[in-house]
Amino acid sequence: MKQRSGLGTWVGFALILVWCLLPVVWIISLSFKPVAETTVGSPQFLPKTWTIQNYKDILDNPDFQHALLNSFGIALISTALAVVFAMFCAYAIARLEFRGKRLVLSLALAIAMFPVVALVGPLFDLWRSIGLFNTWPGLIIPYMSFTLPLAIWTLSAFFREIPWEMEQAAQVDGATSWQAFRKVIVPLAAPGVFTAAILTFFFAWNEFVLAISLTSTTASRTVPAQLSYFVGPDPFNPPYSQLATASVIVTIPVIIIVLLFQRRIVAGLTSGAVKG
Amino acid sequence: MTTATAARPVTARRTTDRSAAESRLATKLVAPAVILMLLVTAYPMLQALYLSLFRYRLTTPGEREFVGLNNYTTALTDSLFWNDLFNTVVIMVVSVAVELVIGFAFAMVMHKIIFGRGVMRTSILIPYGIITVVSAFAWQFAFSLNNGFVNGWLSWLPWISPDTNWFGSHWPAMFAIIASEIWKTTPFMSLLLLAGLSQVSEDMLEAAQVDGATWFQRLYKVILPNMRAAIMVAVLFRALDAFRIFDNIFVMTKGAQKTESSSFLTYRQVIEQFQLGMGSALSVLLFLSVLILAFGIVKLFRVDLAQARGES
Numbered sequence: 127m128k129q130r131s132g133l134g135t136w137v138g139f140a141l142i143l144v145w146c147l148l149p150v151v152w153i154i155s156l157s158f159k160p161v162a163e164t165t166v167g168s169p170q171f172l173p174k175t176w177t178i179q180n181y182k183d184i185l186d187n188p189d190f191q192h193a194l195l196n197s198f199g200i201a202l203i204s205t206a207l208a209v210v211f212a213m214f215c216a217y218a219i220a221r222l223e224f225r226g227k228r229l230v231l232s233l234a235l236a237i238a239m240f241p242v243v244a245l246v247g248p249l250f251d252l253w254r255s256i257g258l259f260n261t262w263p264g265l266i267i268p269y270m271s272f273t274l275p276l277a278i279w280t281l282s283a284f285f286r287e288i289p290w291e292m293e294q295a296a297q298v299d300g301a302t303s304w305q306a307f308r309k310v311i312v313p314l315a316a317p318g319v320f321t322a323a324i325l326t327f328f329f330a331w332n333e334f335v336l337a338i339s340l341t342s343t344t345a346s347r348t349v350p351a352q353l354s355y356f357v358g359p360d361p362f363n364p365p366y367s368q369l370a371t372a373s374v375i376v377t378i379p380v381i382i383i384v385l386l387f388q389r390r391i392v393a394g395l396t397s398g399a400v401k402g
Numbered sequence: 403m404t405t406a407t408a409a410r411p412v413t414a415r416r417t418t419d420r421s422a423a424e425s426r427l428a429t430k431l432v433a434p435a436v437i438l439m440l441l442v443t444a445y446p447m448l449q450a451l452y453l454s455l456f457r458y459r460l461t462t463p464g465e466r467e468f469v470g471l472n473n474y475t476t477a478l479t480d481s482l483f484w485n486d487l488f489n490t491v492v493i494m495v496v497s498v499a500v501e502l503v504i505g506f507a508f509a510m511v512m513h514k515i516i517f518g519r520g521v522m523r524t525s526i527l528i529p530y531g532i533i534t535v536v537s538a539f540a541w542q543f544a545f546s547l548n549n550g551f552v553n554g555w556l557s558w559l560p561w562i563s564p565d566t567n568w569f570g571s572h573w574p575a576m577f578a579i580i581a582s583e584i585w586k587t588t589p590f591m592s593l594l595l596l597a598g599l600s601q602v603s604e605d606m607l608e609a610a611q612v613d614g615a616t617w618f619q620r621l622y623k624v625i626l627p628n629m630r631a632a633i634m635v636a637v638l639f640r641a642l643d644a645f646r647i648f649d650n651i652f653v654m655t656k657g658a659q660k661t662e663s664s665s666f667l668t669y670r671q672v673i674e675q676f677q678l679g680m681g682s683a684l685s686v687l688l689f690l691s692v693l694i695l696a697f698g699i700v701k702l703f704r705v706d707l708a709q710a711r712g713e714s
Contacts, residue, residue, distance in 0.1 A: 132514075139515055142511060142526065143525055145508075145589075146526055149529075152543075152551065153539070165549075167548035169549055169551055169554045170554075211435040214431040215434075215435035215436070217431060218428040218432050219432075222425075223428075224425040224428035225425065226432075227428075230432055230435075237439050237443050239638075240443055241665060241689060241692050243646060243669050244447070244686070245447065245450070246673065246681075247453065247671075247681045248445075248446035250672060251460070251678060252446070267441075267442060271443065272442070275439070328531055334652070335648055338673070350533050354535055366549070370539070376533060377533070380528070380531040380532060380533075381528065384524055384527045385524055388520065388524045388527055389523065391527055395530075395593055
């Protein structure tokens with residue numbers, strides 16, 4: 127099958143690029159349009175006049191600054207904690223014999239498929255009564271729980287591929303078991319852990335239902351939630367060019383991560399799912 | 403089948419002592435993750451089951467009136483419930499079907515690409531990584547009557563007028579929502595399918611070609627049967643994911659023109675109207691729908707899922 131790429135393949139390649147990038151280019155174009163141009167009926171794709179005023183406005187907006195800080199803080203903390211818990215769990219699944227292994231995997235599977243909205247009511251009620259409503263931990267705890275399944279699968283699929291015999295071999299050569307683990311296993315496991323962390327971060331960065339349900343002020347509202355409340359002075363004419371600008375800014379971290387780690391992300395997304 | 407035991411050193415002789423110690427260690431390692439997952443899912447689910455039997459409004463806390471199955475009968479006799487469930491199913495079926503076809507075509511192209519794999523992977527991951535709220539804004543504006551490019555670009559089609567108001571009526575609005583959903587997740591589908599495709603044996607394909615099989619015969623007789631597990635996993639995940647659609651609708655229509663999904667209805671009852679009892683009943687119904695759906699898909703493909711993903 128893998129002869130040279132024919133003309134059809136190159137046409138397909140171009141189509142895929144257009145598919146993936148068109149809306150992104152559109153939103154970048156919007157972000158450089160003056161506010162007036164997006165409210166008077168100007169369907170053209172590129173701006174008539176280019177401006178960076180939107181970027182100045184958005185970066186000066188205190189609500190947006192708060193949201194950005196909340197998003198980074200909440201996503202990073204959830205990611206760090208979820209990956210640690212997932213690592214323990216995935217290690218046990220890949221390496222140890224114990225009863226209920228299948229049960230743990232099935233539980234994780236069930237949770238990955240769970241309709242998040244179904245939990246919003248009880249969580250809303252509970253969070254309000256124990257004081258977690260509209261706080262960082264109020265979002266971090268559910269984000270950890272919902273990213274654990276994906277992280278556990280990615281990691282356990284990854285850990286299974288690690289040649290654990292090497293640990294024993296290092297011990298035979300005189301290393302202590304801790305040294306063997308640290309010098310041999312940790313470097314081998316690091317890429318997998320890293321991949322799980324990226325996927326977890328994407329989830330927390332993206333999450334919307336809980337972000338609007340369990341927060342009420344800019345104290346804990348993350349960027350997706352803040353964007354949906356971003357109407358400006360006239361509710362019938364939201365400042366779309368500014369919204370687009372905010373969107374471009376929150377997409378930049380994603381694009382950087384993707385550019386740097388595309389190979390690992392693809393491996394992570396597909397390893398748990400297809401290789402099993 | 404490389405089970406966990408196969409990876410263990412063969413020299414380690416297993417005594418009962420040893421396996422008991424191993425089992426204790428495993429419990430300690432697994433417990434935190436399991437407790438966390440249960441805390442945020444099992445407890446609220448049971449709580450929802452309980453609260454669904456009450457008339458319970460958060461605006462008047464402390465006043466819970468036991469109403470039995472009333473919330474369920476009210477929901478199930480409300481046309482809004484069925485309208486929203488119908489919308490959800492339409493969105494799910496159309497998205498998954500279109501994504502499967504386009505995603506497969508993408509996967510075939512990506513499989514053949516030799517140069518530019520990095521560029522390809524990077525661009526294909528951008529829709530996956532971009533925030534759904536952001537992509538929904540982009541599409542909402544692209545479809546908007548006076549300011550979007552869609553009307554301008556599509557007006558050469560005989561059935562699309564250049565002043566189509568996409569968000570002015572039900573089906574056009576649903577179309578815009580589904581388009582944004584398909585745009586965002588087709589690349590993800592194509593990655594899963596690509597992984598399946600790359601495991602189809604090249605030898606078998608060559609043998610088929612030597613035997614004179616046409617392109618279509620190779621597709622139907624060799625490629626697709628060998629990708630069954632990959633296709634099932636992709637369909638299952640995307641179907642359940644599409645079934646809980648919320649973000650796009652919240653941003654693009656706020657549920658106007660009867661474009662609400664089941665998730666949206668549940669959200670509105672709980673968060674906007676503080677009807678915790680009714681909202682809980684809807685949560686339970688939503689959960690049951692997802693269970694039935696998942697079970698149906700797994701049965702349809704006749705694959706043992708836990709085996710396909712975890713144990714093998």
